[in-house]
Amino acid sequence: xxxxxxxxxxxxxxxxxxxxxxxxxxxxxxxxxxxxxxxxxxxxxxxxxxxxxxxxxxxxxxxxxxxxxxxxxxxxxxxxxxxxxxxxxxxxxxxxxxxxxxxxxxxxxxxxxxxxxxxxxxxxxxxxxxx
Amino acid sequence: xxxxxxxxxxxxxxxxxxxxxxxxxxxxxxxxxxxxxxxxxxxxxxxxxxxxxxxxxxxxxxxxxxxxxxxxxxxxxxxxxxxxxxxxxxxxxxxxxxxxxxxxxxxxxxxxxxxxxxxxxxxxxxxxxxx
DNA sequence: GAGCTTGTTGCGAATCGTTCCCATCAAGGT
DNA sequence: ACCTTGATGGGAACGATTCGCAACAAGCTC
Ligand SMILES: [Zn+2]
Ligand SMILES: [Zn+2]
Ligand SMILES: [Zn+2]
Ligand SMILES: [Zn+2]
Numbered sequence: 001x002x003x004x005x006x007x008x009x010x011x012x013x014x015x016x017x018x019x020x021x022x023x024x025x026x027x028x029x030x031x032x033x034x035x036x037x038x039x040x041x042x043x044x045x046x047x048x049x050x051x052x053x054x055x056x057x058x059x060x061x062x063x064x065x066x067x068x069x070x071x072x073x074x075x076x077x078x079x080x081x082x083x084x085x086x087x088x089x090x091x092x093x094x095x096x097x098x099x100x101x102x103x104x105x106x107x108x109x110x111x112x113x114x115x116x117x118x119x120x121x122x123x124x125x126x127x128x129x130x131x
Numbered sequence: 132x133x134x135x136x137x138x139x140x141x142x143x144x145x146x147x148x149x150x151x152x153x154x155x156x157x158x159x160x161x162x163x164x165x166x167x168x169x170x171x172x173x174x175x176x177x178x179x180x181x182x183x184x185x186x187x188x189x190x191x192x193x194x195x196x197x198x199x200x201x202x203x204x205x206x207x208x209x210x211x212x213x214x215x216x217x218x219x220x221x222x223x224x225x226x227x228x229x230x231x232x233x234x235x236x237x238x239x240x241x242x243x244x245x246x247x248x249x250x251x252x253x254x255x256x257x258x259x260x261x262x
Numbered sequence: 263g264a265g266c267t268t269g270t271t272g273c274g275a276a277t278c279g280t281t282c283c284c285a286t287c288a289a290g291g292t
Numbered sequence: 293a294c295c296t297t298g299a300t301g302g303g304a305a306c307g308a309t310t311c312g313c314a315a316c317a318a319g320c321t322c
Contacts, residue, residue: 006318008271045271065248110256111255114253116251139298159278172301174280175280176299
């Protein structure tokens with residue numbers, strides 16, 4: 001039979017902290033938070049579970065401008081993000097315009113299995129007024 | 132007086148190899164190529180020059196799906212890319228639709244200083260037929 | 263509950279890309 | 293030829309992520 005997934009308190013912990021975090025967080029951040037509250041979870045486990053959750057569609061991931069992998073709890077379908085460079089606040093964005101554009105352009109060039117990376121970074125209102 | 136930029140054969144070498152490469156290349160790849168043809172250039176220098184060229188608008192950079200920084204010689208204005216996951220072939224893409232969308236969405240959410248990351252990855256015709 | 267199978271975990275070692283440090287080198291102006 | 297100072301190389305240092313593996317434990321069977 002196919003490999004069965006097991007439920008561990010570790011995965012639950014990751015899922016939970018990920019869910020209560022607003023905006024995107026890195027594996028390392030999540031790890032720190034967990035260890036700080038006394039958890040004995042391992043770093044590799046955090047990475048493994050984040051990867052799993054992402055794969056399962058329970059989480060969403062993207063690369064920050066400086067190449068770090070960030071994650072966010074998410075259940076709704078495909079969408080993109082607008083992230084504040086300063087405070088990390090995130091807005092989910094539906095962009096059918098872009099989706100269409102992506103597949104059209106891909107097709108026009110004879111490319112298949114198109115994947116796209118579309119993220120917006122900026123400075124939110126609150127952060128701007130602080131400066 | 133202000134800091135003056137000097138011209139070195141190293142920068143010229145990087146610029147040259149970058150220019151003759153089709154598609155995006157990583158700093159490490161460029162370094163290997165250069166060393167293989169006998170150059171004594173240092174890895175750090177390759178990184179430094181790629182960064183400079185990028186900053187100067189002579190090169191274009193993006194992150195591959197697995198987080199590596201890739202570079203490509205380029206002189207024309209702002210544009211995006213469609214890259215073959217298999218062979219690395221690249222097509223430059225002008226997407227005013229996306230540009231407009233990006234700034235509009237940013238503004239609608241009260242964000243300023245919007246930057247966007249928009250890249251398409253797929254498999255080109257040639258690579259597809261090989262499989 | 264005991265026992266077994268096998269997905270999971272924790273931890274340290276190992277990668278990998280990239281940046282730092284710093285003594286030495288050399289481009290460009292005098 | 294002579295300085296000033298940006299640039300270089302190379303090895304150490306880094307930060308993020310992955311590996312390897314023995315110990316562990318979730319879920320199933322009896
Ligand atoms: Zn903000
Ligand atoms: Zn999309
Ligand atoms: Zn191809
Ligand atoms: Zn653009």
